[in-house]
Amino acid sequence: MDTETLILEIDELLDKALEALEKRFATVRAGRANPSSLDGVSVDYYGSMTPLKQLATISVPEARQLLIKPFDKSSLAGIEKAILASNLGYNPSNDGETIRIIIPELTEERRKELAKQVKALAEEAKVSVRNIRREAIDDLEKMELPEDEEKGMEKEIQDMVNEYNKKIEAKLKEKETELLTV
Numbered sequence: 001m002d003t004e005t006l007i008l009e010i011d012e013l014l015d016k017a018l019e020a021l022e023k024r025f026a027t028v029r030a031g032r033a034n035p036s037s038l039d040g041v042s043v044d045y046y047g048s049m050t051p052l053k054q055l056a057t058i059s060v061p062e063a064r065q066l067l068i069k070p071f072d073k074s075s076l077a078g079i080e081k082a083i084l085a086s087n088l089g090y091n092p093s094n095d096g097e098t099i100r101i102i103i104p105e106l107t108e109e110r111r112k113e114l115a116k117q118v119k120a121l122a123e124e125a126k127v128s129v130r131n132i133r134r135e136a137i138d139d140l141e142k143m144e145l146p147e148d149e150e151k152g153m154e155k156e157i158q159d160m161v162n163e164y165n166k167k168i169e170a171k172l173k174e175k176e177t178e179l180l181t182v
Contacts (some may be wrong), residue, residue, distance in 0.1 A: 006110040122172040
């Protein structure tokens with residue numbers, strides 16, 4: 001592997017880490033109905049844990065309402081149970097055909113809890129960025145480059161890491177603002 005390939009590989013891994021953070025941020029609700037807030041919900045469907053979005057269509061009929069229409073009506077009770085167990089603060093109502101979730105207004109306390117959760121997710125992303133840097137520097141050392149070239153590459157890798165940490169901070173600030181704005 002040459003240094004160019006290594007840099008491209010690092011950039012790709014850092015992009016994936018940022019993308020993963022954005023996906024995880026999308027699952028943290030901010031007082032508006034968002035189908036992706038249910039992405040982490042798995043339902044016990046005939047003995048196997050199945051993601052909710054594979055068992056039903058999830059739509060947003062109104063700004064603060066989610067409508068879940070299962071493909072198999074026998075899974076309604078399991079879906080309702082999984083939503084309650086997911087600790088999202090949702091209270092699903094089952095009408096025998098569909099499940100409606102009215103998104104409650106977020107209390108200030110809940111907003112602060114969600115802000116803490118978002119900070120933890122951002123910290124996890126920073127840890128994965130640091131791990132990418134550590135692995136890249138290990139790969140760099142295995143290349144047995146001249147010392148000055150190796151130091152230059154390490155600096156370039158560190159600059160990339162700093163750039164991605166700034167992007168993570170920006171995403172965190174954006175999400176915190178979204179959560180804390182009433």
